[in-house]
Amino acid sequence: MRSLVAALQFLTRIPLPFAGTPGADALRASIAWFPAVGALLGVVLVAVDQVAGTLLARPAADATVLAVWIALSGALHLDGLVDSVDGLVAGPSTAARLAAMRESTAGTAGATAAVLTLLVAFVALGALHGPARTTALLLAPLCGRCAIVVAYRVFPYGRAEPTLSLLLKEGTAGIGVPISLAVALGWALLACGPTGVAIFALAPVIALTVGRIALRRLPGVTGDICGAICEITQLVVLLIVPFAVRP
Amino acid sequence: MTSLLIALQFLTRIPLPFHLSLKPDEMGRSMRWFPLVGAMLGGCVAIVDFALAALVAPEVRSVLLVALLAVLTGALHLDGVMDSCDGLLAFTSRERRLEIMSDSRVGSFAVVGLTTALLLKYAAFLSLPDPLRLPGFIAMGGLSRWAMVYTTVLWPDARGQGLGHTYKQGAGRLELVWASVLAAVALVPLAAVGLAAAGVAVLSATALAWYATRKIGGLTGDVYGAVCEAVEILVVLALPPLARGMLTG
Numbered sequence: 134m135r136s137l138v139a140a141l142q143f144l145t146r147i148p149l150p151f152a153g154t155p156g157a158d159a160l161r162a163s164i165a166w167f168p169a170v171g172a173l174l175g176v177v178l179v180a181v182d183q184v185a186g187t188l189l190a191r192p193a194a195d196a197t198v199l200a201v202w203i204a205l206s207g208a209l210h211l212d213g214l215v216d217s218v219d220g221l222v223a224g225p226s227t228a229a230r231l232a233a234m235r236e237s238t239a240g241t242a243g244a245t246a247a248v249l250t251l252l253v254a255f256v257a258l259g260a261l262h263g264p265a266r267t268t269a270l271l272l273a274p275l276c277g278r279c280a281i282v283v284a285y286r287v288f289p290y291g292r293a294e295p296t297l298s299l300l301l302k303e304g305t306a307g308i309g310v311p312i313s314l315a316v317a318l319g320w321a322l323l324a325c326g327p328t329g330v331a332i333f334a335l336a337p338v339i340a341l342t343v344g345r346i347a348l349r350r351l352p353g354v355t356g357d358i359c360g361a362i363c364e365i366t367q368l369v370v371l372l373i374v375p376f377a378v379r380p
Numbered sequence: 381m382t383s384l385l386i387a388l389q390f391l392t393r394i395p396l397p398f399h400l401s402l403k404p405d406e407m408g409r410s411m412r413w414f415p416l417v418g419a420m421l422g423g424c425v426a427i428v429d430f431a432l433a434a435l436v437a438p439e440v441r442s443v444l445l446v447a448l449l450a451v452l453t454g455a456l457h458l459d460g461v462m463d464s465c466d467g468l469l470a471f472t473s474r475e476r477r478l479e480i481m482s483d484s485r486v487g488s489f490a491v492v493g494l495t496t497a498l499l500l501k502y503a504a505f506l507s508l509p510d511p512l513r514l515p516g517f518i519a520m521g522g523l524s525r526w527a528m529v530y531t532t533v534l535w536p537d538a539r540g541q542g543l544g545h546t547y548k549q550g551a552g553r554l555e556l557v558w559a560s561v562l563a564a565v566a567l568v569p570l571a572a573v574g575l576a577a578a579g580v581a582v583l584s585a586t587a588l589a590w591y592a593t594r595k596i597g598g599l600t601g602d603v604y605g606a607v608c609e610a611v612e613i614l615v616v617l618a619l620p621p622l623a624r625g626m627l628t629g
Contacts, residue, residue, distance in 0.1 A: 189620065193506070200496050208488070208492045211492045212488040212489065214488075215492075216488065237480075238485040239487055239491050244488075248491065251499060255503075
């Protein structure tokens with residue numbers, strides 16, 4: 134239970150007033166709960182979309198769902214995307230790139246990536262209707278968090294110093310992670326049928342692809358890279374669902 | 381009358397034929413005129429909206445209005461949104477948050493907050509039906525600038541210095557009463573829906589002020605700006621469902 138609370142505290146801004154600061158063990162184990170938190174976010178977003186859809190006109194509902202989506206995660210993964218892009222374009226050494234990712238100021242490349250991501254997500258949401266919309270909102274957050282888990286499990290960790298992300302990396306070693314990914318796959322099948330499984334398969338594909346690109350410029354993945362992987366996965370799911378689900 | 385010009389000079393980039401040198405207490409007192417200046421800005425938006433209606437598609441019209449507001453205000457309040465997002469959303473101590481907010485550099489939370497705010501505003505403008513546009517834009521301007529007066533006067537100040545503090549020093553209950561009367565006048569065209577819109581403004585400004593007080597012990601000039609933008613967006617977003625609910629029920 135403590136590890137589930139830790140996952141919720143880390144991945145969302147949902148207020149948990151009675152939960153203290155999670156310890157190292159809870160954080161390590163929390164990674165196995167990431168897919169479950171992704172599934173929960175999907176359900177919440179579908180509910181928000183239903184309410185927004187009855188109250189507001191389409192563009193306003195789209196923007197509202199997107200804003201709630203970002204607010205729920207506290208822009209955690211978008212922050213990772215900004216830092217990753219700033220880091221990957223920096224040079225010339227690995228150390229310089231890792232330092233650029235640490236920099237709290239957003240660079241031009243990182244800011245551009247964030248603005249484009251939000252713009253694409255907004256327009257993509259506008260093109261999603263009916264069952265395709267529900268499928269996309271259910272699966273995008275789920276696939277995003279599963280991709281994070283895959284990336285941490287598969288790739289070496291990129292920083293030498295102990296960080297929170299290192300704890301998450303250590304947590305992927307156990308049997309909990311494959312089980313949680315299998316449960317997530319089951320949820321995708323249950324909620325969205327065979328199409329759900331096909332879309333779910335995007336998560337590892339994107340995690341492996343983006344992770345490999347990052348590894349050309351860095352010694353391993355970092356928390357920021359995993360955040361970027363989450364954002365990219367979510368975006369691809371939003372864009373691909375219309376091809377897979379008949380409106 | 382000088383205080384109206386001071387408010388106009390501070391809140392807008394509308395060129396005035398003269399430049400007023402500002403005394404701190406006059407700045408605070410000028411807050412009584414904030415809702416009037418806001419309603420004027422809303423009126424400008426409505427006029428341009430009307431002029432563009434026959435010329436361009438609704439999407440283009442709405443996005444141009446978002447740009448117009450940013451230009452008319454010199455992006456003053458959007459700057460507040462950005463600094464507030466960086467300061468309030470970071471994982472750090474209260475002191476560090478205040479430092480981040482005075483830092484002129486832009487962090488990722490600022491980029492995300494600004495983009496989300498602009499997208500929401502565009503979508504809200506686009507979703508506003510024709511009969512609500514003129515009264516809605518005026519109410520938006522009046523209520524958002526009123527919300528700055530409300531949060532300045534009734535909520536604590538986090539920094540004890542700076543522009544926000546200067547305004548707080550000079551503004552009291554009298555300014556809030558004046559501002560409330562002016563905001564109420566700006567709501568008259570909306571009739572009963574205006575009352576509900578005022579409720580939205582009070583709720584959203586209070587929620588933000590409470591959040592900032594929890595995080596940094598009070599508000600700053602940047603947070604007042606964020607309050608202004610949030611109220612603008614939420615009032616326009618809420619108007620269509622409010623109007624529908626009150627006309628049918």
